[in-house]
Amino acid sequence: MEESNNYVKRSQRDYTLSFKINVVKEIELGELSIPDACRNYGIQSRSTVVNWLRKFGKFDWENQTQLNMPKSPEQRILELEAKVKLLEKQKAQLERQNYISDSKAIIFDMMIDIAEKKLKIDVRKNYKSAQSIVSAKKYKKV
Template sequence: MTIIINSGYQKRTQKDYSLSLKHQIVFEIEQGELSTTGALKKYGIQSRSTIVGWLRKYGKFDWENQTPSHMPKTPEQKILELEAKVKLLEKQNAFLATQNTRADKKAIIFDMMIDIAEKEYNIEIRKNSSPEQLNNTKKPTKKA
């Protein structure tokens, strides 16, 4: 005679957990209603690392600075964050400046190419319109 004890443990895969269940578990843990081990038992989750991964992905805890986002940050942490932002913005600014100079150089080269083509082939590529012609091309406005 064999006795089978039902421990409530059921092998699951990541696909078994819906997004709403993950958010619910993270919410309960962050509100202090459950611990990670309590969530393991309550929801039949295999591993604590699964819940920790959800906390990192969906939770409000700031894992970079190791402080909850609702807690005020120290002045040192604020300074470090601002310094990191400044470095990032300086890099972006330098990149955009190089892109701008490249674009300017390209425009100059294209203008030179047009000038050469106009001289070589004796054709006008650029159209020099007089102000009167610009006024004539505008659509007439209807008067009510």
């Protein structure tokens, strides 16, 4: 009893780029499943086909979404509403941080004013200092 089986074990060198792309297209169109593709084309392992899908397919593996799949208006609205909520939350957090930093700046200015009055020293930096002799000569030459 001899069974005719058209299954031929293949090596990786047999897989041309066009072959890989055709297998990926058939799987993405729903004509074949991954195990069916392995069985029909003699592909050694399922992971080989999965790697091809990641390299040549239209599925975005990082975001787990179909790249060219159009979204319904309801899906788009839900996504935008979620994005608006996230942005509002971020805005509120930034406004709180801004309020805290403004309050700290006011408090530090008040502390410096008190220290200057009580200790009778200038604590603030004096920005209008005289130029050094070396830098004054450099700027005069130009």
